[in-house]
Amino acid sequence: xxxxxxxxxxxxxxxxxxxxxxxxxxxxxxxxxxxxxxxxxxxxxxxxxxxxxxxxxxxxxxxxxxxxxxxxxxxxxxxxxxxxxxxxxxxxxxxxxxxxxxxxxxxxxxxxxxxxxxxxxxxxxxxxxxxxxxxxxxxxxxxxxxxxxxxxxxxxxxxxxxxxxxxxxxxxxxxxxxxxxxxxxxxxxxxxxxxxxxxxxxxxxxxxxxxxxxxxxxxxxxxxxxxxxxxxxxxxxxxxxxxxxxxxxxxxxxxxxxxxxxxxxxxxxxxxxxxxxxxxxxxxxxxxxxxxxxxxxxxxxxxxxxxxxxxxxxxxxxxxxxxxxxxxxxxxxxxxxxxxxxxx
Amino acid sequence: xxxxxxxxxxxxxxxxxxxxxxxxxxxxxxxxxxxxxxxxxxxxxxxxxxxxxxxxxxxxxxxxxxxxxxxxxxxxxxxxxxxxxxxxxxxxxxxxxxxxxxxxxxxxxxxxxxxxxxxxxxxxxxxxxxxxxxxxxxxxxxxxxxxxxxxxxxxxxxxxxxxxxxxxxxxxxxxxxxxxxxxxxxxxxxxxxxxxxxxxxxxxxxxxxxxxxxxxxxxxxxxxxxxxxxxxxxxxxxxxxxxxxxxxxxxxxxxxxxxxxxxxxxxxxxxxxxxxxxxxxxxxxxxxxxxxxxxxxxxxxxxxxxxxxxxxxxxxxxxxxxxxxxxxxxxxxxxxxxxxxxxx
Numbered sequence: 001x002x003x004x005x006x007x008x009x010x011x012x013x014x015x016x017x018x019x020x021x022x023x024x025x026x027x028x029x030x031x032x033x034x035x036x037x038x039x040x041x042x043x044x045x046x047x048x049x050x051x052x053x054x055x056x057x058x059x060x061x062x063x064x065x066x067x068x069x070x071x072x073x074x075x076x077x078x079x080x081x082x083x084x085x086x087x088x089x090x091x092x093x094x095x096x097x098x099x100x101x102x103x104x105x106x107x108x109x110x111x112x113x114x115x116x117x118x119x120x121x122x123x124x125x126x127x128x129x130x131x132x133x134x135x136x137x138x139x140x141x142x143x144x145x146x147x148x149x150x151x152x153x154x155x156x157x158x159x160x161x162x163x164x165x166x167x168x169x170x171x172x173x174x175x176x177x178x179x180x181x182x183x184x185x186x187x188x189x190x191x192x193x194x195x196x197x198x199x200x201x202x203x204x205x206x207x208x209x210x211x212x213x214x215x216x217x218x219x220x221x222x223x224x225x226x227x228x229x230x231x232x233x234x235x236x237x238x239x240x241x242x243x244x245x246x247x248x249x250x251x252x253x254x255x256x257x258x259x260x261x262x263x264x265x266x267x268x269x270x271x272x273x274x275x276x277x278x279x280x281x282x283x284x285x286x287x288x289x290x291x292x293x294x295x296x297x298x299x300x301x302x303x304x305x306x307x308x309x310x311x312x313x314x315x316x317x318x319x320x321x322x323x324x325x326x327x328x329x330x331x332x333x334x335x336x337x338x339x340x341x342x343x344x
Numbered sequence: 345x346x347x348x349x350x351x352x353x354x355x356x357x358x359x360x361x362x363x364x365x366x367x368x369x370x371x372x373x374x375x376x377x378x379x380x381x382x383x384x385x386x387x388x389x390x391x392x393x394x395x396x397x398x399x400x401x402x403x404x405x406x407x408x409x410x411x412x413x414x415x416x417x418x419x420x421x422x423x424x425x426x427x428x429x430x431x432x433x434x435x436x437x438x439x440x441x442x443x444x445x446x447x448x449x450x451x452x453x454x455x456x457x458x459x460x461x462x463x464x465x466x467x468x469x470x471x472x473x474x475x476x477x478x479x480x481x482x483x484x485x486x487x488x489x490x491x492x493x494x495x496x497x498x499x500x501x502x503x504x505x506x507x508x509x510x511x512x513x514x515x516x517x518x519x520x521x522x523x524x525x526x527x528x529x530x531x532x533x534x535x536x537x538x539x540x541x542x543x544x545x546x547x548x549x550x551x552x553x554x555x556x557x558x559x560x561x562x563x564x565x566x567x568x569x570x571x572x573x574x575x576x577x578x579x580x581x582x583x584x585x586x587x588x589x590x591x592x593x594x595x596x597x598x599x600x601x602x603x604x605x606x607x608x609x610x611x612x613x614x615x616x617x618x619x620x621x622x623x624x625x626x627x628x629x630x631x632x633x634x635x636x637x638x639x640x641x642x643x644x645x646x647x648x649x650x651x652x653x654x655x656x657x658x659x660x661x662x663x664x665x666x667x668x669x670x671x672x673x674x675x676x677x678x679x680x681x682x683x684x685x686x687x688x
Contacts, residue, residue, distance in 0.1 A: 291682055291683050294675060305668050306666060307670065308363075308667065308668070308671075309669075310669075310675035310679060311671060311678075312671070315656065317668070317670050319649075322649050322650060324646070324661070324668060325654075326661050327653070327656070328654065328656050331655025331656070334654060338654070339635050340650060
């Protein structure tokens with residue numbers, strides 16, 4: 001059986017995890033869960049040489065030094081330096097050009113958390129089986145709450161170890177999300193995909209011929225420098241950025257999905273991170289120097305200063321460099337709109 | 345009419361206002377309300393040269409540099425350096441020795457807040473009138489809440505512009521404090537006193553002859569150095585420390601009181617300080633760089649770092665040097681027991 005080619009996307013600013021996540025060192029490059037960063041954990045999940053080829057990493061030039069610091073260059077791996085951020089469809093297309101046409105790509109974000117590795121591997125197996133039959137496969141996540149921050153996928157008829165896709169659905173309102181959850185027919189769109197490189201480029205050429213052409217020309221003029229490959233900035237800048245969901249998945253006739261129950265979280269804000277962490281018997285979590293007195297469900301993370309918290313519940317305190325954030329768990333979702341987060 | 349002699353006592357550690365109040369720079373020497381420190385405001389209240397003589401300040405040696413920094417040396421003023429902290433009775437006795445026997449002393453703590461200066465001045469006038477008749481006069485504060493952290497005074501029969509004292513009462517429990525408040529017969533003991541220096545020394549000699557003798561001997565061997573007077577350490581160290589309330593006021597036959605409604609607060613903790621401050625229309629108060637989003641009754645005070653607060657109510661955030669305190673308003677009273685506050 002041929003090896004699977006991991007494609008790791010390093011985009012996104014992660015302002016909702018400000019002030020730890022900053023423009024210069026965003027979410028993927030922070031050790032938010034365990035000692036390895038989310039980016040390193042993404043590589044770790046696809047590091048078994050018996051199943052996976054060396055990874056293809058796609059990132060902006062700002063983050064290349066972080067990537068080279070955190071990922072010892074793996075034999076045969078490639079770092080594709082996006083000339084500018086144009087969302088996921090062009091990024092995946094660049095990676096597809098870097099691979100043989102019949103290579104099976106496993107596209108993974110670098111800023112998600114997956115608690116259950118076995119379930120992830122089973123999902124990969126199922127997805128790859130469908131991808132080998134030239135399906136465009138999305139990973140669906142069994143929903144555990146009526147989340148309004150995620151896209152959803154409605155399951156179609158059974159297909160191999162997965163399903164056909166009946167419909168991709170944008171972020172719903174709460175009432176709709178509750179309906180989705182109750183029906184059992186919907187899963188979260190986890191942002192993980194599997195397909196053949198050639199099949200992806202063919203679908204892109206069919207549904208987004210302009211984008212496909214610009215990516216192709218940018219790739220033709222790419223400059224290689226060690227493991228870095230720098231596609232040409234000129235045609236790339238003309239691309240209208242679009243997600244892979246919009247550009248390909250919603251349009252293809254061959255959309256498929258596998259459903260995985262793998263303890264997935266997009267760690268979309270401090271509250272989500274707290275949920276993914278192991279708290280003590282009072283529901284508290286502390287990282288760094290902190291004293292808690294009479295607290296429940298309090299999370300403290302501090303890089304330097306001591307934090308003392310008294311008599312609070314459901315509060316998150318983050319100290320990073322010259323910034324202190326104190327938020328209710330509910331308020332965590334609006335952290336990205338704070339002056340400190342938007343002005344950095 | 346002869347001038348009144350202000351005696352300003354600079355004791356106390358103020359650990360409940362940690363981390364702003366530290367052993368090295370405690371509460372009296374911080375600008376907690378307005379631009380002048382509480383100590384400076386104590387001097388300001390008794391600075392009218394038509395009514396007041398130069399002040400006598402009593403403090404430990406640790407705090408003398410702060411006092412000299414914050415109080416330009418006033419003509420004729422004296423700084424008495426306590427050899428060690430022995431509570432208020434010996435401190436006041438030292439000041440009494442420094443003054444003529446017939447001088448009227450007005451003893452004021454340096455870490456309280458008085459919002460209504462006119463009411464304070466009226467209280468002084470009433471108290472001094474009684475002190476001239478050789479009464480030992482305490483300032484009672486009209487209670488506005490069933491406080492369990494203050495001592496109380498039960499009013500006796502009318503006496504001049506005030507009352508005789510029926511009883512001094514120690515800090516009550518809540519039920520008792522509520523009874524006191526409802527009865528109208530009780531006032532808070534504000535820790536402000538007026539009496540003749542000679543009368544005080546006579547009462548002390550009568551009720552605490554040992555203490556009076558040790559203070560007297562310590563004063564006899566005092567060394568003067570500029571405006572500083574340093575009583576001898578040797579006999580002073582033998583004193584068993586005691587408050588003026590215990591040593592004199594509860595024992596004298598000539599205890600009197602005046603009741604004042606002067607917006608008094610002992611600023612006993614962060615919650616009390618927040619109450620004494622002018623908040624905005626959402627009940628918030630900010631000092632230093634802070635962004636509040638969707639907050640009510642939140643106080644932030646920061647010396648350096650920016651503090652961002654989201655979605656909280658009745659929370660106090662203090663950043664000072666290398667310490668961050670986040671407390672509920674209720675929790676504020678236990679701040680002094682935090683490891684950070686006790687280990688400094």
